[in-house]
Each structure stands twice: as structure tokens, then as C-alpha cells.
Amino acid sequence: EVQLVESGGGLVQAGGSLRLSCAASGFTFDDYAIGWFRQAPGKEREGVSCISSSDGSTYYADSVKGRFTISSDNAKNTVYLQMNSLKPEDTAVYYCAAAAGCRRLWREGDYWGQGTQVTVSS
DSSP, rough: OOOEEEOOEEEETTOOEEEEEEEEEOOOOGGSEEEEEEOTTTTTOOOEEETTTOOOOOOTTTTBBBTTTEEEEETTTEEEEEEOOOGGGGOEEEEEEEEHHHHHHHHOOOEEOOOEEEEEEE
């Protein structure tokens, strides 16, 4: 019943932009934090960004701060990740996840989407 569905991934050249979407259903959206993680081949999954749907607080990994922006449309139960100035190092499968607060989400997500591939070429 709980579902997180990512979309918006693709292939882009370095310096380009993409916007990822995460559509949530099956739980009370306003009570949860929604965030983005990414995992590149052979590397551990890392947190990218998180937004608290209740108060709008946002958090970013140092590697993406200033380039990525997370936002939430509570009426649509959807979280977005606007990614600008993309680098080849950003290439990964991006997953959205949900938990009861960004602090908890950064440690361990309770719900996960299937992921969307982002590939940044040189």
C-alpha cells in the first residue's frame, strides 16, 4: 500500500540539469520526511537531501549543496529534486525514501522507491 515512485532520471551532459520527482501514496504525507539517496556502482548508498513535509525544513549533503534543491508539493504528495550544474560524479541510481523526520531518514529510511537512473556524461 505504501508506495514511492521516482521519475525524471535520464542522460545529461556535465553542466546540465534534471528534475527528479517522487510521488508518495499509502501514508500520511504531512507526517513524514521525504528524501533522496543515491548509489553508484561499487559504492555505498549516500544521502543527498531531505525535506520535512510538516515544517518544510531542508537538508543537503555537502557534495550537492548549492547545486541541488529539494521541494515539496503537499497537495500532490510529491517531492522534487532539482539538480543543476550536474557533474559526472553525480551519476548514480537515485532513490526517494520516507521516514518520520529527516534525522531518522538519514539514519534509516522506512520506505523506499524503486530508483531512477541519472547518468552525467563528460
